[in-house]
Amino acid sequence: MANHLFLPIVSLMVGASLTVLFARQRWLARGIVVGSVLFHLIYSLRLLWVVAAHGRQVSQAGGWLAPFGITFVADGATAIMLAVASLLTLMTVLYSFASLDEGYERYFYYPLILLLLLGVSGAFMTGDLFNLYVWFEVLLLASFGLITLGGTRAQLEGGLKYVVLNLMGSIAFLIGCGLVYGVVGTLNMAHIAERMQTIQQPGIMTAIACIFLFAFGSKAAILPLFFWLPTSYHTPPVAVTAIFSGLLTKVGAYSLYRVFGTVMQNELIHLAPWILTIAWLTMLVGVFGAMAQMNVRRILSFHIVSQIGYSVMGLGLASSLGLAAGLLFTAHVMIVKTALFFIGGAAEQIYGTGDIKKMGGLARREPALAMFWFLGIISLAGLPPMSGFFGKLALLQAGVTQGAWLVTGVATLTGILTLFSMLKIWNEVFWKKSYADVSKLPRVSPGLLLPGALLVIVSLALGLGASVLVDYTTVAGMQLFDQAGYIQSVCGLDGCEAVFQAAIR
């Protein structure tokens, strides 16, 4: 029993309500936000250590025993995701200080950021399917507010599509929850996993699993369901796009890992060939979409879709090895993607446009920005010594070990195409001569440069010290795939059904 798992949730709730109260006192609100996120970061770094030392951490809300109450579970995967999410949020907040005008701060930008992190943390930690739905709604509602805050025409148009298509995903999720309750009679993830082993008609569980694949897939932006992403992600301010790219689709991917990797393992093995097909199609379509674009943030948005293909590939391999590699890759891409949005956004802010044809000559004028951009793109493409190399290496190794040749081949090809598409930005924005007089443009401020630079340095550090990360994710992948261990941690050694029967008697 470890009730400290509720600490980050409660602290974010307190932080969010305080920032609503002090929205007009600019510096006080900034202090509260930084303090709140910093606490979250320190907590999740400690959680990384606690999970490594003592295994899974479980909290029961209100002291109700597991299949009856709401359970919070933290294993290796949870701890990694929490740590990365809070790091990204901290950097986003720092970037917002430099890039957003005061109107955003007065109209509840910070409470929405904190609520977004709250929903994301809850979704990472919960051990109850319906509770996961509620956390999804918390983070979605915060993101709805963030994407439309500002109210320009593009934001309203993009926001409407974003909101409606995400709502469809949520409704599918709700249908899935209802059907699961109707079939197995419980919503606790451990209890579902236990009862699914003895279910009478396995066919209906496959149908339910497909509904969940649709629901989480539309949040994660897999192939036929990604259309809301490139149409809306370039409309809000850069800081918002960056935090969305780091957190939102990855919550979808994490939920796929949790629900399929831990709870519905039989269904995962049934659906694995289909999931792998979706994975390589998503990689290819995403990267080809990016090639056709001529706007920094749109190119990066399509790359989000392409990278989600890699995360889904880790799931489709349906083994602890695949899940571990997928986790490693997902953690890496969250960091690098957000860093690239920060740096690309800084370039965009200098020129006042995101159209790469109208930009140019930044390598001479802003060498630091150019250097970090270059390190970021080689990390995204998967070249050593950056973290992207090890993320892709782990996935390719897992793919080759399991004989999934097609998806492995496409993953390699997509890496090359990613580099090509990123070099397009490099050539146009940084290397080519500018058409206009560059010296009249504003200089990049340290506040715009530092958050992205820090994240790129983190990516470099994770690449140089890759053995630590690889060891950690290997253990986390085994924990994630260890269904029996999950049930025992949540419900005790005899399992959830024993607790349930004892309570009924």
Next chain:
Amino acid sequence: MSILLPIAIGSLFAGAVYLLLRRSVVKLFLGLTLLSHGVNLLIFSMGDGLRRGVPPITAADGTTLPGTTDPLVQALILTAIVISFGILAFILALAYRANQAVKSDDLDDMVTTDRL
């Protein structure tokens, strides 16, 4: 009741899909409303269901007593209603602002963010 419920759920979903496929933003909103009602009824049909003379009560030890029904689906629906109410209210406000900005109710006029 047991025949009427599937018919009601089916018609709600059918009407919702029809409205969602229209181009008007207002019809889109109405379609989403119908869809959330349909899902709520779908969850309702997953429990024992409320029947005449069967109160939704469980004993203190978690059992469903004879002559009562499982109240959890009602609790789930109540949560879902509250959430979908909040989100639909947000969509209504957003649709209104989008309508003001674009000066059109047609989704095909809202394509400026889709172009290359």
